[in-house]
Amino acid sequence: MSQLTSFLLVLSLCAFAPLCFSSKTKGGYLYPQFYDHSCPKVQEIVRSVLAKAVAKEARMAASILRLHFHDCFVQGCDASLLLDSSGSIVSEKGSNPNRNSVRGFEVLDEIKSALEKECPCTVSFADLLAIAARESTVLVGSHTIGNARCTNFRQRLYNQSGNGQPDYTLDQSYAAQLKIRCPKSGGDQNLFFLDYVSPTKFDNYHYKNILASKGLLNLIKFF
Numbered sequence: 001m002s003q004l005t006s007f008l009l010v011l012s013l014c015a016f017a018p019l020c021f022s023s024k025t026k027g028g029y030l031y032p033q034f035y036d037h038s039c040p041k042v043q044e045i046v047r048s049v050l051a052k053a054v055a056k057e058a059r060m061a062a063s064i065l066r067l068h069f070h071d072c073f074v075q076g077c078d079a080s081l082l083l084d085s086s087g088s089i090v091s092e093k094g095s096n097p098n099r100n101s102v103r104g105f106e107v108l109d110e111i112k113s114a115l116e117k118e119c120p121c122t123v124s125f126a127d128l129l130a131i132a133a134r135e136s137t138v139l140v141g142s143h144t145i146g147n148a149r150c151t152n153f154r155q156r157l158y159n160q161s162g163n164g165q166p167d168y169t170l171d172q173s174y175a176a177q178l179k180i181r182c183p184k185s186g187g188d189q190n191l192f193f194l195d196y197v198s199p200t201k202f203d204n205y206h207y208k209n210i211l212a213s214k215g216l217l218n219l220i221k222f223f
C-alpha cells in the first residue's frame with residue numbers, strides 16, 4: 001500500500017471514529033444510550049452477573065465500585081487497570097496501591113464473556129467497568145430494603161478494630177438499641193432492618209442513615 005493510500009485510509013477511519021465518541025448532545029462525549037442499538041441488553045446482562053456475584057459475596061458491589069475508581073487514576077477511566085504486568089513493565093494492576101487489594105477481576109471477566117456472546121466486539125472494557133460500577137451503586141443502594149443478621153455487624157458494636165472498642169462512627173444510641181438483640185455472644189441469626197427508618201421502602205434513607213451514622217453495615221470498610 002502506498003503511503004498516500006494508507007494516509008487516506010487512516011483519515012477515513014478518523015472520519016468515522018467520532019461516531020463512536022461523540023454525543024448526540026452538543027458538548028458532551030458520553031451518553032448512557034450509547035449501546036441502545038448495538039447492544040440493547042448490556043445493562044441487563046451486567047446487572048444479572050453482578051447480582052449473582054453480590055448474592056454470593058455482598059462485599060463485591062463495593063469492590064467493583066472501588067475497582068472503577070482506581071482505574072480512573074493514571075490518565076482516565078480506560079480499563080488500563082485490567083492489564084497484567086509483563087516482563088519488566090509493572091502495570092497499574094501490579095502497582096503498589098492495587099496489588100493484592102483491588103478485587104473483582106473475575107466478575108468483570110464473567111460479564112465480558114456474557115457480553116461477547118450477546119454482542120461480539122461491541123462493548124469496550126472501559127465502558128463495561130463504568131456500567132458495572134453504576135449497577136453496583138444500585139445494588140449497594142438496595143440495602144435500603146431487607147435485613148442483616150446480628151453476626152454481620154456484631155463487630156461494630158463490640159470490637160471494631162480488634163481492641164475491644166466499638167465503632168464510634170456508629171451513632172451510640174442506635175448502637176445501644178442494636179445491642180439488645182445482638183449481644184456479645186449468641187443471637188447470631190437475629191435479623192435487623194438494614195434501613196430502620198423505612199425498612200420496606202426503596203428510597204434513599206439508606207444513604208441518609210449512613211450520613212446520620214446509623215447505617216447498619218459498615219460499608220465504608222469494604223472500600
Ligand SMILES: *[C@@H]1O[C@H](CO)[C@@H](O)[C@H](O)[C@H]1NC(C)=O
Binds near residue numbers: 159163
Ligand atoms: C477483639 O478482637 C481481637 C482480634 O480479633 C481479639 O483478639 C480480642 O480477643 C477481641 N476482644 C474482645 C473483647 O472480644
